[in-house]
Structures are given as structure tokens and as C-alpha cells.
Amino acid sequence: MNRLFVALAWLCLTATVLPAAAPAVFPGKTWTVAAAPEERGFSATKLAEARAYSATIATAAVMVVHDGVVVSQWGDVARKFNTHSIRKSFLSVLYGAPVRSGVIRLDATMAVLGIDDVAGLSAEEKKATVRDCLKARSGVYHPALYETEGMKKLKPARHSVRAGTHWYYNNWDFNAAGTIYEQATGRKIFEAIDAEIARPIGMEDYSPADGKYERGADSVHAAYPFRVTARDLARFGVLMLNRGAWAGRQVIDAAWVDESTRYHSDATLYSSDGYGYMWWVARDHNKFPHLPGVTLPEGTYSARGAGGHHVLIIPAYRLVIVHRVNTDGQGPRVNDAQFGRLVKLILDARAN
Numbered sequence: 001m002n003r004l005f006v007a008l009a010w011l012c013l014t015a016t017v018l019p020a021a022a023p024a025v026f027p028g029k030t031w032t033v034a035a036a037p038e039e040r041g042f043s044a045t046k047l048a049e050a051r052a053y054s055a056t057i058a059t060a061a062v063m064v065v066h067d068g069v070v071v072s073q074w075g076d077v078a079r080k081f082n083t084h085s086i087r088k089s090f091l092s093v094l095y096g097a098p099v100r101s102g103v104i105r106l107d108a109t110m111a112v113l114g115i116d117d118v119a120g121l122s123a124e125e126k127k128a129t130v131r132d133c134l135k136a137r138s139g140v141y142h143p144a145l146y147e148t149e150g151m152k153k154l155k156p157a158r159h160s161v162r163a164g165t166h167w168y169y170n171n172w173d174f175n176a177a178g179t180i181y182e183q184a185t186g187r188k189i190f191e192a193i194d195a196e197i198a199r200p201i202g203m204e205d206y207s208p209a210d211g212k213y214e215r216g217a218d219s220v221h222a223a224y225p226f227r228v229t230a231r232d233l234a235r236f237g238v239l240m241l242n243r244g245a246w247a248g249r250q251v252i253d254a255a256w257v258d259e260s261t262r263y264h265s266d267a268t269l270y271s272s273d274g275y276g277y278m279w280w281v282a283r284d285h286n287k288f289p290h291l292p293g294v295t296l297p298e299g300t301y302s303a304r305g306a307g308g309h310h311v312l313i314i315p316a317y318r319l320v321i322v323h324r325v326n327t328d329g330q331g332p333r334v335n336d337a338q339f340g341r342l343v344k345l346i347l348d349a350r351a352n
Contacts, residue, residue: 025068026247027235029202033070037349040066046349047072054342058308058332061230061324064346066317068238073230080210080227081324084305087225088174090236092134092278094181094192096244096256104184106131110140113183115176117142117219128163130180133173134277135264139163144172146214146223148306154269167265167275174278175221189224200251201239203232230322237311237320240301261301261313271336280304291340294347308334312343321346 025032037044047064051074054062061075083090098104110116111126119142128138139161147155156168178189185192190211198206211226239245240261244252260277266286267275273290274283282290282300290296297316304310307327313320321343325334 024242024245026238026242027068027202030204031065031070031231031234032068033073034066037071040069040071041351042066042071043349043351047346050342050345050349053345057338057342058325058334059323059342060326061322062342063230063234063320063322065234065238065320065322067241067319070234075230075324077230077234077324078205079324080205080229081309082305082327083226083228084307084309084327085174086228086233086303086305086309086311087223088177088278089303089311090193090197091174091178091181091189091224092260092276093240093252093256094189094196095134095177095277096253096260097196098181098185099256100253104130104180106134110138110176113180115180117172117221118217119143122159124159124163130177131277132164133177133180134260135167136170136173136275136278137164137167137265138170138173138176139166140172140176141168141170142172143218144170144175145216145219145221146175146225147171167267167269169267169270169275171223172219172221175219175223177278178224179221190226193226197236197239197251198232200249201235201246203235205229205232230324233311233324234320234322237313237322240313241315241318241320276301289340291343292337293340294344296343306333308339310339317347317350 034040037047059075061077063073063077064071099106107129109126110128125140128140132138141156141158182188190208194208206228214223239251243254244250244257261279261281262276263274263281263283265275267273268287271288272280273286273288274281280302282296282298284298290300299316300314302310302312308325310323323339
């Protein structure tokens with residue numbers, strides 16, 4: 001009887017032990033590429049359909065990465081294209097270390113930091129905090145550099161809202177956040193990206209020389225776009241997918257990754273669902289989806305750049321999708337609906 005009891009107890013104990021999760025894979029000097037998509041649970045036939053569709057739009061490069069392994073890639077993944085607004089998500093990541101150390105206080109106001117601009121900020125505008133800038137909620141609608149015509153069209157009137165009360169995708173906020181970072185840390189953004197992100201995760205192509213400040217008479221706060229390859233953006237995506245960890249090293253504070261990619265604001269104004277700290281964030285009960293035409297699980301988030309540049313991170317599927325467009329000239333672009341359709345085709349290739 002005792003033997004039977006011990007045996008039953010052992011069976012119950014072992015039945016509750018779950019198999020250990022497979023360790024995350026990180027690229028070394030080059031990427032690990034699956035010999036066949038089926039190795040990672042994808043249909044090669046259906047991925048071919050996605051690739052065929054991308055050939056009908058202005059796609060320049062695509063990478064589909066599952067848990068650190070390339071499932072499929074096509075186009076010029078080694079060519080450097082402009083990041084456009086993906087720059088903002090890189091700056092968001094850079095904020096993690098100085099916020100944790102106290103070098104930057106998120107609740108510090110523009111008044112305390114001495115942040116002003118060409119036309120002068122009002123007393124109310126100077127109440128905006130660093131956190132407000134990261135959230136795009138400063139309420140400072142002073143002219144800003146590197147704005148698209150669409151951004152200008154949606155921009156509220158100057159002095160129309162109180163600091164922190166209204167979300168608008170505001171380049172003044174993002175550019176001022178760059179100024180604040182550089183003043184607080186004493187580091188230039190492009191050098192900081194190299195030291196804090198590119199080198200720790202082994203980016204193959206990035207150099208600080210790939211960055212260029214965009215300056216102008218409208219504002220003292222420069223924009224900071226840089227050029228980067230799809231395969232380096234995919235590394236950035238894998239870093240985020242692993243909550244800032246990379247091959248045994250915590251490159252970004254995990255709590256900062258969680259906080260910055262959490263839903264903080266409704267993004268209905270831009271026909272999207274949610275916004276974090278310079279990241280677009282999926283919110284499944286909002287009026288608009290994260291991308292048109294595709295259902296994405298809550299917890300998904302993305303970095304986006306004008307013209308169809310995307311780094312889409314889907315933690316629920318352990319998936320990163322990078323999409324690039326040649327936006328150097330006046331050629332065609334890829335809109336959100338087209339990218340959404342491409343993402344749906346890629347996700348349809350996943351095994352159920």
C-alpha cells in the first residue's frame with residue numbers, strides 16, 4: 001500500500017511539472033536562418049503568397065523572425081534606409097538607463113529643465129513634463145521640425161489644451177525629448193545608440209555616422225533620423241521581444257521595456273489604437289485596430305516610420321516582423337492598410 005501511495009504521489013508530482021521553455025535564440029555575428037519555414041511552424045507556401053503580395057506594393061525588404069531565428073526574408077535586408085519616426089522608439093529605449101539612475105526625472109517640467117523654443121513657451125506649456133513628451137501629451141504646439149503635412153493638418157491650435165491632457169502625435173515632444181536626453185546625459189543620440197544598443201546586440205551595419213540632425217529656423221529642437229538596415233532593425237526587435245535581455249545580458253531594464261510599451265494613450269486621432277512612450281501599442285477594445293485588416297493580440301507593439309517602415313513585435317507569437325520601403329526619392333509608399341494585409345498573410349502562414 002505504501003509503495004502504491006508513493007507511486008501515485010510521484011505521478012501526481014511529475015504530471016504538474018511543465019516542460020522547460022526553449023531558450024531564446026540570439027543572432028551572433030550573423031543571423032540564424034531556418035532551413036525551411038516549417039521548422040519554425042510556418043508554411044513555406046503561404047509565406048510565398050505573402051512575398052508575392054509584397055511584390056505588388058512598394059516593399060523594399062521584409063524580415064520575419066521567430067524567437068530569434070529568421071523564418072523568411074526577402075528584398076534588400078542589408079541596405080540602409082531612413083528610419084524616419086522609428087528614431088523615436090530608439091530614443092525611448094535610451095531613456096531607460098538615465099531614468100532608472102535618476103539622471104532624468106520623468107516628472108521634471110520644461111520650466112525646471114530650462115526648455116524653451118524660438119517663439120517662447122507659455123507658463124502653461126512649461127508645465128509639461130518629460131513624461132508628457134514621451135507620451136506625446138505635452139500640449140506644446142509650437143512649430144516643430146521634420147513634420148509631415150499630415151501631422152501639421154491634425155495639429156491642434158497653439159495654447160488650445162493644458163499640458164498633459166491631450167494626445168497628439170507631436171514632433172515637438174519627440175524632438176524636445178531628444179534635447180532633454182542629450183542635455184541630461186551629455187551624450188549625443190547617435191553615439192548613445194551605438195554604445196547602448198547597437199554594440200551590445202551586435203548590429204552588423206549601424207554606425208553613428210548614419211545619423212543626421214535635422215535643424216531649422218522653426219525650432220531649436222532638432223530631429224534625429226538615421227539610416228539603418230532591416231537586419232539591424234530586426235535585432236532591435238528581438239531585443240525588445242526579450243524585454244531588453246540579450247544573450248545573458250540585460251541591455252535595457254525590463255521594467256522600462258514594460259512601462260514604455262504599455263498603453264498610456266488612445267490614438268484614435270491617428271486611426272490607431274494606443275500609444276505608449278514613443279511606441280504604438282495594441283489595444284483590442286479601442287475604436288481602431290493596431291493595423292487595418294489584421295487582428296493582433298493585445299501586448300503587440302510597433303515602431304513606425306513614414307512611408308511604410310515598421311518594426312512589429314508580437315510577444316504572444318514570439319514574432320518580429322520588419323518592413324522597409326525605399327523612401328529616399330519620390331516613389332510609391334506603403335500605407336498601413338497594405339502593410340496590415342501583408343502582416344495578415346504572414347500570420348496566416350503560422351500553424352494553428
